[in-house]
Amino acid sequence: xxxxxxxxxxxKTLSALIGPTGPEHRRLANKVMADALARANLAFSxxxxxxxxxxxxxxxxxxxxxxxxxxxxxxxxxxxxxAVRTAIDIGGQDAKGLKIRNxxxxxxxxxxxxxxxxxxxxxxxxxxxxxxxxxLGEISLKATQKLPISSVCTVFAQMEIMACLSEGTPLPDIxxxxxxxxxxxxVKMIKKLKIEPDVVFTGGxxxxxxxxxxxxxxxxxNVSVPAEPLLTGALGxxxxxxxxxxKALAEGKPVHEKELRLDEPTFFKVK
Amino acid sequence: MTVKExxxxxxxxxxxxxxxxxxKELKAEGKKVMGYFCLYPVxxxxxxxxxxxxxxLGDMGEPITKADSCLPTIVCPFxxxxxxxxxxxxxxxxxxxxxxxxxxxxxxxAHIWRIYMDPSYYHFLDTPHTxxxxxxxxxxxxxxxxxxxxxxxxxxxxxxxxxxEAVATCNKQRVLVRELYDLRKSDPPLISxxxxxxxMVALMSIPVAEGSDLLQxxxxxxxxRTDGPQKKPHRLLLWGTVIDNTALVEMIxxxxxxxxxxxxxxxxxxxxxxxxxxxxxxxGLSRRYLVDIKCPRTFHEAAYGDTKKDYIKDLEYRFGxxxxxxxxxxxxxxxxxxxxxxxxxxxxxxGLQDYLNHIGLPNIYIEHDYSxxxxxxxxxxxxxxxxLIG
Numbered sequence: 280x281x282x283x284x285x286x287x288x289x290x291k292t293l294s295a296l297i298g299p300t301g302p303e304h305r306r307l308a309n310k311v312m313a314d315a316l317a318r319a320n321l322a323f324s325x326x327x328x329x330x331x332x333x334x335x336x337x338x339x340x341x342x343x344x345x346x347x348x349x350x351x352x353x354x355x356x357x358x359x360x361x362a363v364r365t366a367i368d369i370g371g372q373d374a375k376g377l378k379i380r381n382x383x384x385x386x387x388x389x390x391x392x393x394x395x396x397x398x399x400x401x402x403x404x405x406x407x408x409x410x411x412x413x414x415l416g417e418i419s420l421k422a423t424q425k426l427p428i429s430s431v432c433t434v435f436a437q438m439e440i441m442a443c444l445s446e447g448t449p450l451p452d453i454x455x456x457x458x459x460x461x462x463x464x465x466v467k468m469i470k471k472l473k474i475e476p477d478v479v480f481t482g483g484x485x486x487x488x489x490x491x492x493x494x495x496x497x498x499x500x501n502v503s504v505p506a507e508p509l510l511t512g513a514l515g516x517x518x519x520x521x522x523x524x525x526k527a528l529a530e531g532k533p534v535h536e537k538e539l540r541l542d543e544p545t546f547f548k549v550k
Numbered sequence: 551m552t553v554k555e556x557x558x559x560x561x562x563x564x565x566x567x568x569x570x571x572x573x574k575e576l577k578a579e580g581k582k583v584m585g586y587f588c589l590y591p592v593x594x595x596x597x598x599x600x601x602x603x604x605x606x607l608g609d610m611g612e613p614i615t616k617a618d619s620c621l622p623t624i625v626c627p628f629x630x631x632x633x634x635x636x637x638x639x640x641x642x643x644x645x646x647x648x649x650x651x652x653x654x655x656x657x658x659x660a661h662i663w664r665i666y667m668d669p670s671y672y673h674f675l676d677t678p679h680t681x682x683x684x685x686x687x688x689x690x691x692x693x694x695x696x697x698x699x700x701x702x703x704x705x706x707x708x709x710x711x712x713x714x715e716a717v718a719t720c721n722k723q724r725v726l727v728r729e730l731y732d733l734r735k736s737d738p739p740l741i742s743x744x745x746x747x748x749x750m751v752a753l754m755s756i757p758v759a760e761g762s763d764l765l766q767x768x769x770x771x772x773x774x775r776t777d778g779p780q781k782k783p784h785r786l787l788l789w790g791t792v793i794d795n796t797a798l799v800e801m802i803x804x805x806x807x808x809x810x811x812x813x814x815x816x817x818x819x820x821x822x823x824x825x826x827x828x829x830x831x832x833x834g835l836s837r838r839y840l841v842d843i844k845c846p847r848t849f850h851e852a853a854y855g856d857t858k859k860d861y862i863k864d865l866e867y868r869f870g871x872x873x874x875x876x877x878x879x880x881x882x883x884x885x886x887x888x889x890x891x892x893x894x895x896x897x898x899x900x901g902l903q904d905y906l907n908h909i910g911l912p913n914i915y916i917e918h919d920y921s922x923x924x925x926x927x928x929x930x931x932x933x934x935x936x937x938l939i940g
Contacts, residue, residue, distance in 0.1 A: 334930075349934035373927075384938050389931060 280371075280483075281308050281335070282513040283315035285326070286521050294319035297509050300335065308339050309541050323541045327534055328524035330516040334372060341539045346519055348512045353377050353384035355515030356479050359505050364475040367465060367494065367502075368511075369484035371398040376469025388471050394433040396464035398484045403433050404457060407440055408450060419455040419489030426456030431464055455489060462493035476500050481508040558767035559745060565752035566796075569607070572756045574643050576602050582704070585644040585669075587632075587660070588652030589820050589843055590677045592693060592835050597758050598708055598716035599700055605754035606641065607816075608632040610795040610922045620666060626655045626891050627920035628792055633659060636667050646671025646703065648696070651679075653847045653894045671703045680849045681841045690836040697832075713831040716758075720825065723758050726765035727821035733772055734810045735879055738781040740772045743788065743799040743809025750816045751794055779808055784936050787876050788812045789902070790887035791895050797922045798887065805933040811879035813872060819845060844871060846898040865905040872902075873909055883939050884913040885932065889920045912939040 285294040296318065298311030308331075316323060323341070331342035332351040339345070348368075356366045357379055366377040374396045378386040394400050405412050426448055430436045440453055461484070466474075478500050484490050485508035495502045505511055527534045556564055565572060573583045583602040596603040608631030617634035635641060647669045649660030664672050676692050678685035701707055730749070733740040741749075749768055753761040772778060784807035793799065794816050799809050813819055823842035828834035844850070852867035853859070876884065884906055888895040899915055906913040914935040916928050 337929075347930050347934040347937060349930065350937040384934075386938070387934055389927075 280509065281311040282510050283312050284510060284513040284517040285315055285319050285321065286517040288327075288521070288525075290518065290521055292514075292517075293321070295507070295510055295513070308335060309341065312341065312541060323539075328520040329539065330520040330523070332512050332516040341541045343520070343535055343537075343539065344523065346516060349375060349377060349387050349389075350384050351512045351515035351519060352481060353379050353515065354382070354518050355511035355513070356481055356505070357382035358514065358518055359511070360477060360479045360503055362477045363479045363503075365469070365472065365478045367469060367478065367480045368482040369396070369398060369461070369465060369480070369490070370482040371402065373397055374465045374468065374482075376465070376472050376474075378472045386472055388468055390465075390468055393431075395431045395436070396461055396468070398482070400433050400436070400461060401457065401484070401487070404437060404440060407437050407444075408453065410450070410454070413486075415454050415458075416486070416488035416490070418451050419458050419492075420451075422451040422455035423449070424452055424455075425459050426452045428456045428460040431460070436460065455493075458487070458489040458493040459497075461490055462497040466494065466497045474498060474500070477503060479503045479505070481505055481511045483509055558764070558771035559748070561764060562745070562749040562752040562768060565755050566748040569751065569755040570604075570640070570643060572760070573602050573604050576757070577643055577645075582645040583643055584671070585641055585647040587647070587649045587663075588656055588847075589815050589845065590650040590652060590839055591648035591675055592696070592839055593758060594713060594716040594720050594825065594831070594835055595693070595697055595700065595708075597719055598712045599704055599706060601645075601700070601704070602757050604644065606632050606636075606647070607751065607754070607792070607794040608920065609635055610797060610920055613921075620662060624891065626889065628889050628892075629655050629659045631920060633662060633666070636663060641667070644669060646673070648673045648675060650675040651677045652845075656847075671699075673699050678840065679847065686836050686840055689840045690832050693832050693836055710831060714827065717825050717827060717831050717834065719758050719762075723753070723762045723765065724821050724824055726762055726769065727753075727818075730765060730769055730772075731811070731818060733769065737785065737880065738779045739785075739808050739810050740775075740778050741768070742779040743803055743812070744796045745772075746809075746812070747793060747796050747799055747816060750820070754816065754820075779803075782806055782808045784808070784883060784939065785810045785879070785881045787872065787879065787881040787884045788814065788817075788887065789872065789884060790814055791889040791892045792816055793887070795922065797925055798918065798928070801925050801929055802885065802932055805929060806936050807883075807932075809885075811875045811881055813844075813875065815845060818875070819843060846894040861904075862908060865901055865908065868898075869902055869905045872906075873911070876911055882912070883935065884911055885935075886913060886915040888915070888917045890917050 281298050281300045283296045284292060287293050294315045296311060296315040298314060299307055329342045331339035331345045332348045336345035352366060352368050356363050363379050366379055368375045374390045376388045377384055390396050394403065401412060401415060426443055428436050428439055430439055443453055478498060480491060480494055480502045485504045491502055491504055524534050577583050581602050583604055584596055585604050585606045587606045593603050608628050614630050614634045616637035617630045621630055647663060649663060651657045660674050673696055675696055678688050697708055752764060786802065786807045786809050788809050793814050802809055823838050825838040826834040850868050852864040886899060886902060903913060903915065914931065916931055918924060918928060
């Protein structure tokens with residue numbers, strides 16, 4: 280997904296939008312941006328500063344600067360939850376743990392190149408279960424017991440689930456088991472950061488109440504979730520962009536280092 | 551001989567991209583070319599026999615296809631890659647190979663190499679893993695044996711004078727490498743981390759004296775040029791497993807940092823220790839190779855046999871040189887990189903991170919599969935690390 284947040288000079292949100300990234304690499308970033316501008320009734324020339332973040336950050340030609348989603352999530356989350364000390368971001372591609380002190384990122388961990396413990400894990404397994412990703416949370420609440428998923432590998436977990444389906448294990452129990460598997464894997468990883476409250480959970484998977492509960496249980500701590508967990512990275516990027524623009528203005532420097540065009544993204548150079 | 555006319559960095563890049571070209575030329579002229587594995591087969595001994603030493607490396611850009619037929623996939627990908635190249639015939643120009651007990655896998659790879667590649671000369675150099683006096687004596691004895699097998703193979707008797715000459719030749723190259731590394735101390739450095747790898751890989755593909763000529767050309771070239779590396783917000787020290795490919799450093803240098811110093815075996819670890827000239831050159835050589843090369847494959851500790859250890863003192867003894875590197879080259883962060891499944895580096899990582907944290911040097915550990923294509927996920931980690939050190 281491509282997300283856009285546009286802030287005004289005071290840091291007030293003018294427009295926030297979640298659009299598709301599209302299967303053809305990342306061709307749609309400029310279109311989502313155009314939609315967000317239209318909603319705020321703004322022209323691109325009126326935008327002072329653009330920060331691109333996330334996996335596609337280096338493909339956005341109309342950005343002044345690219346900053347990793349690690350720094351952007353920390354910034355966005357801290358603006359919403361000033362007391363945050365640990366943030367967990369589980370998205371479609373990966374899972375991250377962020378250690379935040381006084382609103383700033385001080386350490387982080389990221390999962391390896393493996394789908395287990397990410398949104399992709401659920402994405403792959405809903406197909407096997409014949410469910411939609413957005414109904415998993417509710418369904419898991421009906422579980423009477425949690426199916427223990429022993430494998431941390433997405434493909435092997437799928438085989439385990441198929442075996443349980445054939446034995447007639449109720450769907451809610453399987454789904455609750457999947458949520459537990461994600462929580463266990465992610466908590467194991469972020470323990471390296473020495474988890475301290477307040478804990479905030481963000482990213483697409485934070486919309487799943489089942490994973491929120493599983494995380495709280497595994498951590499033994501309360502977990503806060505932003506109203507729009509998909510947007511904390513974009514919000515952080517916008518906040519950092521605002522700071523950078525204001526800093527340049529205060530120092531009397533030009534805000535843009537290059538001319539920006541609202542074009543289709545460019546791609547990695549292929550050797 | 552138009553190829554040889556290319557100089558300095560262009561020549562280094564050419565040798566980096568096509569490592570065997572010069573060795574094959576020399577072979578055609580009648581010289582012997584010997585492949586060697588890891589840093590321990592003594593370069594001075596090859597040089598004294600007028601043998602072209604050629605370090606066996608892998609290729610991060612080449613998918614491993616043949617090695618999987620003789621090795622499981624859960625072993626060191628660097629060794630798998632080197633073996634893969636061997637199986638594909640890329641090292642067919644060798645007249646022989648010298649393998650060594652570098653690490654456990656290095657030792658096992660020696661067997662595999664001998665069985666599958668069947669070189670006409672093969673020697674396994676038993677390299678102790680500790681540095682105390684009996685180990686040095688043992689290693690010296692191994693070097694004597696190694697010299698004898700080469701005497702038998704070449705039909706030439708080696709004099710101490712010849713070996714002493716070779717010590718001087720190799721030391722001269724090491725002084726030049728230091729001189730080149732000194733040019734990384736300025737901000738911006740006069741030579742990039744990417745270019746350094748090209749030069750170091752080139753050095754490991756040609757005779758030592760030719761390498762020194764190349765170094766001299768590179769040194770004058772980078773001192774004079776005006777289009778060297780740009781100043782960047784961060785200066786990094788890179789520690790870890792073998793890096794014989796520019797892709798990783800290029801990625802790091804593209805996200806806002808210059809790699810200004812390294813501690814890897816295709817870098818300072820291979821060239822900084824000097825050989826002290828001794829009456830019997832093998833004394834100086836065994837000390838330099840076994841004790842002074844600081845590779846995690848060797849067990850180093852502050853007080854040998856001391857059962858009540860001071861952890862920080864021990865770390866200082868093992869890793870203190872990295873503090874000096876960071877200070878002299880003015881690095882503001884350290885990237886600890888490891889090829890997946892590298893036990894020797896993996897086990898040194900916790901102590902090294904404790905030490906770096908103790909001295910307040912920001913650091914991050916990253917691991918990779920020894921594959922060019924799989925580096926993209928590391929970009930976010932490295933860039934995130936640079937963002938949090940400010």
